[in-house]
Amino acid sequence: MKADQIRESLVTALSRRRFLRGEFSAEPGVLRPPWALPESAFVGRCTRCDACVAACPTAILIAGSGGFPVVDFARGECTFCGDCARACAPGALDMAQPQPWQLAVRIDAGCLAAANIVCRSCGDSCQSAAIRFRPQVGMAAQPQVDPAACNGCGACVRACPQAAVALIARSEATIAA
Ligand code: SF4
Ligand code: SF4
Ligand code: SF4
Helix, strand or coil: CCCCHHHHHHHHHHHHHHHHHCCCCCCCCCCCCCEEEEEEHHHHHCCCCHHHHHHHHCCCCCHHHHHCEEEEEEHHHHCCCCCHHHHHHCCCCCCCCCCCCCEEEEEEECHHHHHHHCCCCHHHCCCCCCCCEEEEEEEEEEEEECCCCCCCCCCHHHHCCCCCEEEEHHHHHHHHC
């Protein structure tokens, strides 16, 4: 067995073991595709068929740990087209849910504005106008995200030249606050 096959087997076994133990939370930083069922139901139902990965027109879905699909906003944004969910025959992605996901934007210390360098790339990329820049005396204007206006599309992630923008689960944002 090749090294990558051994690693894949170990990761799959670990994912299944966590499932059987009732450890249903996705690893921190792991974002499932939109309309994913809660982690316990998702892991139990997803067959890792990659149909959602193949269906995504913006190619933001990739096979993650154990072969379960995850979102990588460094590759692009979600248009909420629903192609992934419609491709999911087992129903691990279910558009009957009220919202595609609950994500929050986190802007890290690497932000150029925090270093007093004028940059509005994230705000310019946001079609929802959810990132505003508050003027500061003697400082570059600082980005502020309006959670009520943000739909979690992820367009601001790739727009940042410093890779200082990330989307995280709203539950993780609450814990970090
Ligand atoms: S809703 Fe569309 S753009 Fe978003 S992840 Fe699914 S297939 Fe991709
Ligand atoms: S299409 Fe559904 S079952 Fe297949 S990998 Fe995606 S989420 Fe899992
Ligand atoms: S995730 Fe989308 S809607 Fe939210 S701030 Fe970023 S670009 Fe705007």
